[in-house]
Amino acid sequence: xxxxxxxxxxxxxxxxxxxxxxxxxxxxxxxxxxxxxxxxxxxxxxxxxxxxxxxxxxxxxxxxxxxxxxxxx
Amino acid sequence: xxxxxxxxxxxxxxxxxxxxxxxxxxxxxxxxxxxxxxxxxxxxxxxxxxxxxxxxxxxxxxxxxxxxxxxxxxxxxxxxxxxxxxxxxxxxxxxxxxxxxxxxxxxxxxxxxxxxxxxxxxxxxxxxxxxxxxxxxxxxxxxxxxxxxxxxxxxxxxxxxxxxxxxxxxxxxxxxxxxxxxxxxxxxxxxxxxxxx
Numbered sequence: 001x002x003x004x005x006x007x008x009x010x011x012x013x014x015x016x017x018x019x020x021x022x023x024x025x026x027x028x029x030x031x032x033x034x035x036x037x038x039x040x041x042x043x044x045x046x047x048x049x050x051x052x053x054x055x056x057x058x059x060x061x062x063x064x065x066x067x068x069x070x071x072x073x
Numbered sequence: 074x075x076x077x078x079x080x081x082x083x084x085x086x087x088x089x090x091x092x093x094x095x096x097x098x099x100x101x102x103x104x105x106x107x108x109x110x111x112x113x114x115x116x117x118x119x120x121x122x123x124x125x126x127x128x129x130x131x132x133x134x135x136x137x138x139x140x141x142x143x144x145x146x147x148x149x150x151x152x153x154x155x156x157x158x159x160x161x162x163x164x165x166x167x168x169x170x171x172x173x174x175x176x177x178x179x180x181x182x183x184x185x186x187x188x189x190x191x192x193x194x195x196x197x198x199x200x201x202x203x204x205x206x207x208x209x210x211x212x213x214x215x216x217x218x219x220x221x222x223x224x225x226x227x228x229x230x231x232x233x234x235x236x237x238x239x240x241x242x243x244x245x246x247x248x249x250x251x252x253x254x255x256x257x258x259x260x261x262x263x264x265x266x267x268x269x270x
Contacts, residue, residue: 019192020086024162030116031086031190032123032237035093039238044230045090047211048195054207058194061208064078064186065216068103 006037014043077183079176080105083169085117086190087210092125093240094232097132099214100140102222105186107140108176109133111148112168116161124240145171170201177202188213 009026012018013034020034028034038044050058080100082088088109091097100107114133118126133140147168151161169187177183184204191209199207214226223229 013192016192016195019196020084020190021163021193021197030120030123031084031089032093032120032125032240034086035089035234035237036241036244037237039234039236040241044227044234045086045210046191047215047226047230048191048209052195053198054194057199057201057205057207058209058212061186061206062212062216064184064206065103065208065213066220068105069216069220069222072102072104 007041010034010037010041010043014038014041014046016046016049077176077180078105078185079108079183080186080188081108081110081169081172081176082113082188083110083166084188084190084193085113085165087188087213088113088117088129089125089237090210090230090233092128092132093236094229096223096229096232097129099217099223099229101136102217107136108143108172109140110143110145110165110168110172112145112151112161113165114142115148115151115155116165119155124236124243143168143172143175145175147171173201173205177204 006027009018009023009028013020013023020031023034028037035045048058080103082100087100088097091099114129117129120126133142145168147164151164151168154161154164173185173187176185184206186206186208187199187201189199189207189209191211194207194209201207211226211230214223214229217223218226
């Protein structure tokens with residue numbers, strides 16, 4: 001993969017514009033490479049906003065973790 | 074939480090992110106059993122010498138009471154593909170779905186939480202049983218941050234990327250070194266009398 005193309009993809013990924021799955025189809029073989037490329041550009045892995053097709057299941061998931069953490073205290 | 078519950082890791086990305094940030098233990102903070110499908114485990118650890126791989130193995134062995142590798146049919150297929158040099162892309166997630174189905178079959182009250190990479194869970198529809206919930210690495214860390222169990226989500230993600238950069242630089246340097254070594258060997262052989270073609 002040409003370096004400029006790789007950089008463009010990583011910037012798009014960090015901005016949440018394309019997915020990790022999409023990166024895999026574009027030449028990134030494992031997530032270590034992605035972390036390395038993010039680090040080179042001074043970027044960090046993106047955190048998903050609470051939007052999209054799985055919001056309800058994700059809200060349930062966060063509630064599960066919250067409850068489990070409370071139970072641990 | 075009295076009913077059977079499992080946190081299923083669907084992809085290598087949470088493992089790599091957390092291991093590079095030296096934070097794998099955060100996965101254990103909620104006290105839920107962690108299931109890693111064999112295909113995800115193999116993908117995370119198969120690159121020999123890959124930074125983090127050894128530590129992932131060590132971490133699992135240190136927490137066998139809480140962390141399990143789950144054998145799957147997809148994992149068997151993965152082995153076959155690796156032997157044949159074929160792509161194994163996407164098999165980790167398929168193995169996670171198989172793990173989920175097996176787990177939910179064991180008990181009608183069982184529930185599971187699937188841990189995904191952030192952009193995938195945000196953009197791709199995950200078709201899962203109603204007894205399964207989803208969480209991303211970022212969501213997971215944010216909950217820990219809210220509970221004051223970690224200082225900062227961003228700090229962990231920054232650390233993972235910074236260490237990832239160092240790893241990538243070392244890998245390139247190693248590759249360059251190997252390339253230089255091969256070139257040197259070729260030159261030596263070429264200069265040796267009797268070896269010239």
